[in-house]
Amino acid sequence: MKNTEVAKILYEIADILELQNVEFKPRAYRKAAQNIESLGQDIEEIDRKGKLLDIPGVGKSIAEKIHEYLSTGKVKELAHLRKETPIKVEELFSIEGLGPKRVKQLYESLKIKNVSELEKAARSGKIRKLKGFGEREEFNIIRAIEFSRSHQGRMLLGVAEPIAQGIVADLKKRFLDIISIIPAGSLRRGKETVGDVDILVTATKSKPIMDYFTTMPDVKTVLATGPKKSTILLTNGLQADLRIIEPQSWGAALMYFTGSKNHNIALRKLAISKKWKLSEYGLFDAKGKSLAGKTEEGVYRKLGIRYIEPELREDAGEIELAQSENLPDLVTIKDIIGDFHCHSTWSDGTASIGEMAKAAMDAGRKYIVMTDHTGVLKIAGGLEPKDFEKQWKEIDTLNRQSSKKGFTIFKGCEVNIMEDGKPDLPDATLKKMDVVVGSIHHGFKNPSTTMTRRIRMAMENPHIDIIGHLSGRIINKREPYAYDFDELLDVAKSTETVLEINSFPDRLDLKDSDVREAIKRGVTLSIDTDSHAVEHFLNIRYGLSTARRGWVTRNDIINWMSAEKVKDYFSK
Structure with a gap:
């Protein structure tokens, strides 16, 4: 599949066009790239069928470039754009905190064309002297470069x-x-x-x-x-x-190469305690006789323990619990019948509410909460109260149609948590909604005490039900902001605020270790896709994997609830 490669090319075109101050086109290229990244189908197969224009956000011009790349391995316009700019766009845009305006300023002021030159300028104190920068911004650039470098190859x-x-x-x-x-x-x-x-x-x-x-x-x-x-x-x-792999060793090899290394070491120690030997070839007694190996289940059973799901194999107590038959029954896709976080063309989504509802139904959901962006997030088409009044009428109409199919669309929003901890919509609007997700979309660099207080206030707001992507991280690009996780778990528990596991591939937020800590503390979770396109509902599998790695069971989440139970749960 070349979906990732195609998306990467479209992102680069968008970045260069934005550097050149071209309007509208960059956003179009980015939307197309995002949709291609999350496609459940092979882009080459779609191209062979002549169906590129069926991909949301892909118009004639973008389709031609996709076809050109898939046919020749090149895109003439991208080659031309690269010649026009000496800047290594992909490199610099990968550094958190650098957008088109700053990259352009850095080039015009210091002739910075790549990350190496950026780091050299930052470490020599040159960047802090530029207008709009300072010591803090310079330090953040150095830290972002180090963070990016530490995640290379993953x-x-x-x-x-x-x-x-x-x-x-x-x-x-x-x-x-x-x-x-x-x-x-x-x-x-x-x-x-x-x-x-x-x-x-x-x-x-x-x-x-x-x-x-x-x-x-x-x-x-x-x-x-x-x-x-x-x-x-x-x-x-x-x-x-x-x-x-030889058939008689299939299970042992699958166990060995799945890992983790620490899990395998612990299993080998268990085998040694019985005077046996465990390797990728099988489980053998002291005389070399094969005891098990064809299946993973057979190897675990012979070792005297219950089968351990792959997501749990980190030597984090799973072997001891398997020995005592106390492993958790992990959440499965069958337990997820609702999605509490998705967007439509009313804000920054690429599909209508009706199209999103159909895609959710096709993905096996029984309901969704439509959570378009609000107020101050103008870059994402944030809605005002009067806009939601209009949207609710559309949702009412769609619900009259979809109720016959056993599907419900709940009225909601993803409200911005402002720097003072207040939502950017009035309470009068929020209290009319079925479910409200509160998220932070700006002001990431404040100290831990400030960020903790900000999120705490949101949790204490009676109209905010779920906190979206709590840590704010973007995997491989942006670190989580500073906050006191322990304190916020206590607040979430006391206020009965649900914490989200965001399934978007570059978020997976809460991360697995935080998920496990949250359920230990009795905090309720939701596994949501944050879908901005119909294809994004397929991302649920990544949030599910994160939940399972965090030892989540059905009873730890709200996604198993029927639409009727959801109404009762959030109306209390």
């Missing part, structure tokens, strides 16, 4: 997973003798970022599979090749290993 789960599944689907389609095939490693454990992908396969004939794997169209470099294992680097930057 790809978002939501980017790596479709690529890996695309390879798996391609191999299964081409080689009908494949018995089993699955991506293992940190991807199978649902970690938020992935360093590389391990794909395990069992088949009656392995050589043709390995030969094809190393010559696939998207292979940039073959790093290693052999009869049992090959390693490739794809054009999108992801490294992938393919390992041929």
